[in-house]
Amino acid sequence: MPEQTFTSSEFGEWVKIDFLPGVELMPLAQPVPDGSIHRARLSAGTAIPVHTHPADEYVFVISGTIKTGGRRCEQGDFWITPAGTRQGPHIAVTDVDLLTVRLGAMGPFGENVG
Numbered sequence: 233m234p235e236q237t238f239t240s241s242e243f244g245e246w247v248k249i250d251f252l253p254g255v256e257l258m259p260l261a262q263p264v265p266d267g268s269i270h271r272a273r274l275s276a277g278t279a280i281p282v283h284t285h286p287a288d289e290y291v292f293v294i295s296g297t298i299k300t301g302g303r304r305c306e307q308g309d310f311w312i313t314p315a316g317t318r319q320g321p322h323i324a325v326t327d328v329d330l331l332t333v334r335l336g337a338m339g340p341f342g343e344n345v346g
Contacts, residue, residue, distance in 0.1 A: 246273065254278030254324070266337040274298065274324035282320040287336020289313045296328030 239260050246256040254275040261269040267287065271294070274280070293309045300322040305311065313319050315336070 252280060255280065264335055268334045270332055272330040272332055274328045276324050276326050278324045280320055280322040282318060284316055284318055285334055285338060287315050287334055290333040292331045294329040294331055297325040298328045299323040299325060
């Protein structure tokens with residue numbers, strides 16, 4: 233019989249992203265193939281460049297302030313980005329902690345996207 237599983241932020245493993253300095257991810261679950269539920273921490277001043285994902289993405293701001301999509305998003309804000317939508321840059325105004333659900337692969341990054 234399946235059992236519940238738990239991940240504590242105290243014991244979860246943060247992974248640095250080599251091509252995104254200032255970004256750390258804590259994988260929590262894989263809801264669909266190539267998909268991800270994860271926490272993301274961005275240090276103040278970090279910018280994630282323009283990109284797209286070939287799947288829908290849902291983001292909740294746990295703490296901090298981030299600029300994205302022409303808006304300033306703060307603790308408690310939530311946004312949805314449909315598959316294939318050009319997004320970013322995401323710029324951390326302060327240290328930021330996000331909860332992200334992506335229902336498929338990550339996709340390409342860079343100014344020439346979409």
